Amino acid sequence: TVVNIRGRERLTGVVVARCDERFRPIPGTEEEIACDTLILSVGLIPENELSLRAGIELDPRTRGAFVDEHCQTQIPGIFAAGNVLHVHDLVDFVSLEAEALANSAAEYLLTGSLPACKLAIKADANIGHVIPQRFSGTRDFTLSLRVRQPLSNVSIVVRQAGHEVLRKRIHKALPAQLIQCSVKAAGLTDNVQLEVSVE
Numbered sequence: 001t002v003v004n005i006r007g008r009e010r011l012t013g014v015v016v017a018r019c020d021e022r023f024r025p026i027p028g029t030e031e032e033i034a035c036d037t038l039i040l041s042v043g044l045i046p047e048n049e050l051s052l053r054a055g056i057e058l059d060p061r062t063r064g065a066f067v068d069e070h071c072q073t074q075i076p077g078i079f080a081a082g083n084v085l086h087v088h089d090l091v092d093f094v095s096l097e098a099e100a101l102a103n104s105a106a107e108y109l110l111t112g113s114l115p116a117c118k119l120a121i122k123a124d125a126n127i128g129h130v131i132p133q134r135f136s137g138t139r140d141f142t143l144s145l146r147v148r149q150p151l152s153n154v155s156i157v158v159r160q161a162g163h164e165v166l167r168k169r170i171h172k173a174l175p176a177q178l179i180q181c182s183v184k185a186a187g188l189t190d191n192v193q194l195e196v197s198v199e
Contacts (some may be wrong), residue, residue: 068117
């Protein structure tokens, strides 16, 4: 990682250092590299100006809207997907999420409502965030999550009232890579929250 920048009016170099498993620079590993340009790739945040103006509740972890399994915010009839919801690594994930939202929005327009999603999805300390944050327990849905730190040979485990609903083996889990799991309604009840962990 870059730990220092050299130059006053113009960049003349950078100082880089190795990092430990928590991405902290390791003292004594610094190295100076001469250069006149530094390009940074830093974390994106969702564009949420419209969400805020509409009074939509935001998740401090994703910086996007809180949504249920239908991509619906806490305001009935207002849906969120794509980078307004959370930052995606692949456009494929955005497209799939948008299709799910379109189906939910069409159902909402045809029926005037969607199944209530009052049950929370809670994540353990190894998980940075989960989407959706609420579910109904009556329908299949896709759970998206990111781990907090690089992990290998782990399982994503979803439990409800201590009962294992899903276990997905992951060879390599990185914070930059979105992990998606299909949660089937057949294994759920509609009155207990879900707990997601990395084991």
